[in-house]
Amino acid sequence: xxxxxxxxxxxxxxxxxxxxxxxxxxxxxxxxxxxxxxxxxxxxxxxxxxxxxxxxxxxxxxxxxxxxxxxxxxxxxxxxxxxxxxxxxxxxxxxxxxxxxxxxxxxxxxxxxxxxxxxxxxxxxxxxxxxxxxxxxxxxxxxxxxxxxxxxxxxxxxxxxxxxxxxxxxxxxxxxxxxxxxxxxxxxxxxxxxxxxxxxxxxxxxxxxxxxxxxxxxxxxxxxxxxxxxxxxxxxxxxxxxxxxxxxxxxxxxxxxxxxxxxxxxxxxxxxxxxxxxxxxxxxxxxxxxxxxxxxxxxxxxxxxxxxxxxxxxxxxxxxxxxxxxxxxxxxxxxxxxxxxxxxxxxxxxxxxxxxxxxxxxxxxxxxxxxxxxxxxxxxxxxxxxxxxxxxxxxxxx
Numbered sequence: 282x283x284x285x286x287x288x289x290x291x292x293x294x295x296x297x298x299x300x301x302x303x304x305x306x307x308x309x310x311x312x313x314x315x316x317x318x319x320x321x322x323x324x325x326x327x328x329x330x331x332x333x334x335x336x337x338x339x340x341x342x343x344x345x346x347x348x349x350x351x352x353x354x355x356x357x358x359x360x361x362x363x364x365x366x367x368x369x370x371x372x373x374x375x376x377x378x379x380x381x382x383x384x385x386x387x388x389x390x391x392x393x394x395x396x397x398x399x400x401x402x403x404x405x406x407x408x409x410x411x412x413x414x415x416x417x418x419x420x421x422x423x424x425x426x427x428x429x430x431x432x433x434x435x436x437x438x439x440x441x442x443x444x445x446x447x448x449x450x451x452x453x454x455x456x457x458x459x460x461x462x463x464x465x466x467x468x469x470x471x472x473x474x475x476x477x478x479x480x481x482x483x484x485x486x487x488x489x490x491x492x493x494x495x496x497x498x499x500x501x502x503x504x505x506x507x508x509x510x511x512x513x514x515x516x517x518x519x520x521x522x523x524x525x526x527x528x529x530x531x532x533x534x535x536x537x538x539x540x541x542x543x544x545x546x547x548x549x550x551x552x553x554x555x556x557x558x559x560x561x562x563x564x565x566x567x568x569x570x571x572x573x574x575x576x577x578x579x580x581x582x583x584x585x586x587x588x589x590x591x592x593x594x595x596x597x598x599x600x601x602x603x604x605x606x607x608x609x610x611x612x613x614x615x616x617x618x619x620x621x622x623x624x625x626x627x628x629x630x631x632x633x634x635x636x637x638x639x640x641x642x643x644x645x646x647x648x649x650x651x652x653x654x655x656x657x658x659x660x661x662x663x664x665x666x667x668x669x670x671x672x673x674x675x676x677x678x679x
Contacts, residue, residue, distance in 0.1 A: 311349035311358030311386060314341040318365065321372045330372055336380045360387035366416065369393050382406045392440055394418030401425035408432045413440030413472055423447060424460055431461045436468040436501060445479040446490035454488045467498020474503045478510035478519040489517035494533040495524045502538045509544030512570025522550040523557050523593065528627060536560040543588055545570025551593030554648065556625035561598030581624055596623055603679055606654065614662040620677045622649040630657065631676045639676060641666065
């Protein structure tokens with residue numbers, strides 16, 4: 282996003298220009314598996330009737346490609362499809378149960394809302410692309426006990442996503458045991474996302490859950506994002522950290538597409554220099570878990586609120602149009618530019634002599650001031666390229 286202005290004699294012109302980003306996705310090169318549900322008894326391939334083991338080859342069918350690792354189950358550059366809608370019981374839940382899968386390049390899921398994948402014991406795991414098909418229930422990924430999970434590809438599809446943490450039988454969940462959404466491309470999911478700390482232990486064993494949004498577009502075009510723990514005295518906080526890697530574009534949360542609900546024990550942990558933006562009417566809170574959400578009025582909020590931690594901020598209802606609103610040029614060629622802005626966002630100020638070549642900048646690292654506008658002063662007399670020119674154009678970009 283940018284705003285352009287020019288100085289010609291004493292007049293001021295303004296223009297606004299928007300840019301679009303194209304999404305390019307990559308396809309994994311390994312085998313593609315489907316999860317089998319033809320034998321869920323204790324006599325089945327993994328010898329368990331109460332759950333199905335990811336690392337048991339008999340639970341998978343190689344549909345196409347070449348099995349990465351030749352181990353009979355999806356990992357590495359392999360992808361897989363999981364559809365448990367024919368059997369919603371716990372006997373069909375898919376789990377690593379102590380074995381570290383490591384990385385699987387892609388998962389396509391049809392949701393049942395009931396532990397479609399359970400990661401527990403073993404080491405930490407990574408999912409690349411996560412495609413969610415339309416279903417009557419969300420695709421449920423449960424991170425159990427004290428391990429980390431990372432999704433570093435693109436989360437896409439019309440289906441809903443439920444991500445939970447349950448500490449059970451562990452030594453507690455530490456701040457470095459995370460569920461992280463990261464990567465280089467924005468997510469495109471349009472279904473709902475619920476981040477739920479489902480732990481139900483009584484104090485002092487009520488265990489926290491730490492999610493991390495670590496890229497621009499972390500929550501895609503999701504229609505509704507909910508962050509919550511259990512209401513009442515049992516269970517721990519549900520913390521969502523928004524890192525500096527989310528700065529730019531729409532931030533972690535799309536301010537137009539997404540309604541953001543912060544429920545029981547929900548806490549935003551926003552990094553310094555980050556100002557997350559949510560559209561007016563799109564942020565609702567119920568930190569005590571009463572069941573009644575309250576709309577958050579337009580404004581900028583910081584850690585003075587009980588539901589915010591960290592040194593960053595979140596702004597509700599900020600204008601999405603970037604424009605230079607004031608220009609002041611003194612007789613000694615000191616230029617003061619003012620534009621509407623968001624606190625903590627990074628702006629670049631460029632100049633041009635012909636509105637074609639915008640390669641010269643006055644400053645490419647202006648941090649947005651507190652409040653709704655930012656003002657910076659520049660000494661044009663110190664720029665030889667501007668000496669004696671009849672007109673100069675200025676542009677601000679975020």
